[in-house]
Amino acid sequence: MVLTEIFAAVPVIAQSWMKSMATDAPDELKMDDGTVSCIPASDCHVSKHSPSTIGSDKNGNGERWCGVLNTCYKTNGVIKDDDPRVHMKLSRSDEWVQPKNIADFFTVIRTTLEKGKMYRLIAGNTGSGVYPPANAQTTIDITALPLYKCSIEGDTLKLGGCIPLAKMIDFLRTLDSDQFAYAEPIAKHLSRVANTPIRNRATPAGNLMLKYLHPEFPSDMFTILESIGTKIEIASINDVNGSTLIPICNLLDTNVSMKGKILTSLILPKLSGQEYRYHSYKISKRYQNAHAYVNAGFLIKLDTEFNIIEKPKLCFGGISKSFVSPLIVS
Template sequence: MSYNCKLKMDHHRNQDSHDPSKNTIEFTINDVVYKVDDNLTPQTSLNVFIRDHANLRGTKAMCHEGGCGACIITANINDEILAVNSCLVPVIICNGWKITTIEGLGNKKKGYHKIQAVLAEMNGSQCGFCSPGMVMNMYSLFQKNNLTMKEVENSFGGNICRCTGYRSILDGFKGLAIDAEPDLAKKIQDIEELYELKKCPKTDKACNNKCKKLKSHKKSINMKFGNTKFYKTTSINELFSIFNENKNLSYILNGGNTAHGVYRIEKPNMYIDINDINDLHNIKKTNSSLTLGGNVTLTIAKKTFIKFSKDQGFQHLQHMANHVDLIASVPVRNIGTLAGNLMIKHKHHEFPSDLFLMLETAGAELHILNSPLEKNTFNLIDFLKINMKHKIIYSIVIPALKSEHEYRSYKIMPRSQNAHAHVNAGFLVKLNNEGVLLERPNLIFGGIKHDFQHALATEIFLTGKCIFDENVFKEAIKVLDSELKPDHILPDYSPKFRMTLAEGLFYKFKTKFI
């Protein structure tokens, strides 16, 4: 394998680098330009490129599933600075990215970054294998103004440390938050004075790396890697033209590629990067619905849910935002898309998708494009049954709910963050003041078996009945018990255990009305 020689950053590139017909992928690592040509295999991950081609070995690799955090780097993508699992990202989708690794953040020669100094001085590193990922995750988080200690503690579910222990790491990083305890903040200040930190040439103060910008590279790319084609497309029309020109080729639509951490992806004939299609990033709110483009990431979806959760009819979005926080980890959510998550569920019905469960519970609908001019609407259950070849999820529509509605979703998992559900559940009921269900409820369960979504018999039984009536609820539990028939496929927990969890979640939902 080979790649173009690295070049020094040239802020006055010649016109050829802006030619729309160029057939190379270009990005920077620590302010050095790298170009990927057709000699590289398209499956090459960003992690492999950083370590084996750029020869920057500070970025580590371990699980190759986006679970351990050893591979985390920082990427400036369209002027948004994000922590990213480099082991999951194919290097072919990195065009226009400005990447920073642990070496570029700070080093002995140029001076260390404040985060590096804090981790070292607060005894947060022992063997050091996890340290680069820890630092780069914190650095990405550090770009946010007014960072709180709670946000710091909630953002490391995707970073594993096997020897140091998390307390010293988190104590050090929490000292950088605006609400850090005075004693801890004083320690951090002392560390800054002790170390010769990397300084900003503009302010002569400790560098926070917040001033660097990168021009957008939203241009189409057409390349061949041996017998494999790669396209980077910037419009819906262009995408369907590619479909029409390559009708018989297998393909993958690349968003964040985080599905690779769950199911290994078979090598296709064609890769299509759709990250720069603006129409797939649209967000629109009306009085009756919230519409999110298929390429909206889980991170952006969570922020959007919180933003509109106080609006009339959209209070349920706060519960959805809380549940999104339980999906994967911060780096995965940063680039993992809504459409990508739903397509995992479409291909692997056994996948306990929290997103699918939340949306189906809320009565959401999907807009599917068959062509640039043909859009069809499906509920999520019907979506699982359709052939999605040469179709795309254009948008997800979440309806407003009336004041009589109650929405909740739950997830039981082996640890508090970054884990798939043993069982998850979503409930939506419409009640009058006496607790009578005015319409058929949504009682959704995941982690039961591949073809079980709605507890249909229980939904029908409860319609028109009072959920406050203990006898009614006991009968409902019996009906639910009769239709929950969990399968037993290792490594899933036992059917009895998962059935008990599902029924317990239904009871937990009921107790909110007591």
Template structure:
């Protein structure tokens, strides 16, 4: 384990082809501040410092431990510079300049996609990362969705989207080979960047002022769970921050922190595996990787087809750059610490009946048990998921003020085992009706779940009684900054109505007439 002491605890990060050895006193410095203040690379902008506006986005190539790199867009305002050990960062200066613009920059200019220009570097870097990931398979909807976390306050999004859609496989006249777009242009030579300047340039960066250096909390880098547990056992830290994606700071800042514990070197926490029919996901796995893994499993294993609905829900969490960095474990821990947090991950885990493991004793908990657990000197290590047969129906929903990058008014996950007998849809066993953002202690509509056991969901009278029961137990808390309790209650009830319609449609029952005719809408 490497701690805060000694010159050997420097981290090494490559930025636009140059390597920098950053000492541990930069523990409280973000990548954004390091770029702008200490390297004077001011092309990367800063505004909200919460990961919400997108002006700070840069491209990061993160080592995966097998000699390969995982390339993603990240919010530099949320990312600590010391967590970038071994990373290769590309900023807008590393793509091109006015003399030798990158194809993405050129297209944005030609489509009049920049007015004040403050958001433009973040837009460009988001698109660069997206093209690096998707390549020639990039679709117009993927290009549009990639910008969920980029806000433009003056130009309007149409010219920006028109510019970026020129790089998709749906473009009528592609501007250039997509492989050329993913390359960087050297600002000195105008030629393709090979990753390292011939003369290596200057590796100098402005040091911290003495006051900041003295106030910097210690930075710990355990390399195994055993190291981590030993650190926690001997630690005197009262309020440490466990650093994985460090995106939670954009929602809740529970500082000041008297120490940072980086989890990125603990490989056990980044495992995705399936053995003996059970899926295991390490707590450090990012939401993006979780989504990709679940989509793959849903397509190839009928027992985990329901994970498509899990992936759909957490695909609406924040935006791509946050999901690229933020882990599901951190998201769940935030739900533990802040009971009011409407975590999409938590709702999906409740719906799927997941088991959450907490170290050092590696005891498993249901998600409902976990949120009330005291996590002092404890850490979420992994979760496991079991398969379900095709008699189970799953649905997830997230109703929010806008289509992306927003907390939910109400989010929900439903699971039911259905026995179809003619036009009867009998609910076998106890279903799951999980709701988020109703009240701090509300998780499942237990009275309604109890009522539905053994009931015929296709019977109108029975269903009306279920709706009445649900409306009675859904009692949203009053919050002037949120939607009204009446609105949230109506949403919760109506989502359950929609679930019933979906089940009837999925089970091909006849004799029922609804206004929902499109399969995509019901699924």
């Protein structure tokens, strides 16, 4: 017993010893390593602070820098104030912006497009492990937007586009199966997607946008949501105060553009467990942490004698980038 305790303590002791031999880099070195640039006073929106010559740029031009540079850097180089967003200058052309509300989000989008720059939206940013991210001068972090709410509204279930998959699974498991026949099967299916750390960060909107950008991606999320008739709510720069509701399968339509738009929520129908039967499947190399070779979702409406009383919904993924349902193409 004593020997077991000694062996169990070895990793902890080794880790503490390694930490004792290391020291953190000084702030000056961190600021000069190219990961976070100094912020010129002309670009700093913290206007209540006066600039000071506390550093120079990489070309040695001795520009005047923001007087709160040290404070800013100790909060990961982010300047925070009453401005409704967090703004980080990564280089002379690249920037990271975190808007706090939808109105400010579209202001950032409009400004970026007017400058002729490319932008990229991120939340969990887990998709970059599947496909290399597109080149963009402006990265917009949407995790501060109010897109996490989940609620039952009349005959529909509304899920925020930025809710982490782990919380989405937990929420689905709280629903009454008599009202939402698909809740538990979908929760079980999603628990096979990726792994726990990724599900803690990944979002349904991000997964669906990956499917939009790469139709060949065998998205489990897309297949199972399409199989129950999910619709997506999209806000546009052309209608900041409104939104558009479209079937989720429209994401595969080459005529649909998401430029200047954001997927805000998923709208799932209420399907009684007394009438509907739902099953989904995933064939993959491993139970978890592997893309599907083929996935599928089947929704069938039955009467009390188990006769099929309306056209079943059969959806497949992983067949090709355009094939979804045989009932659509036949």
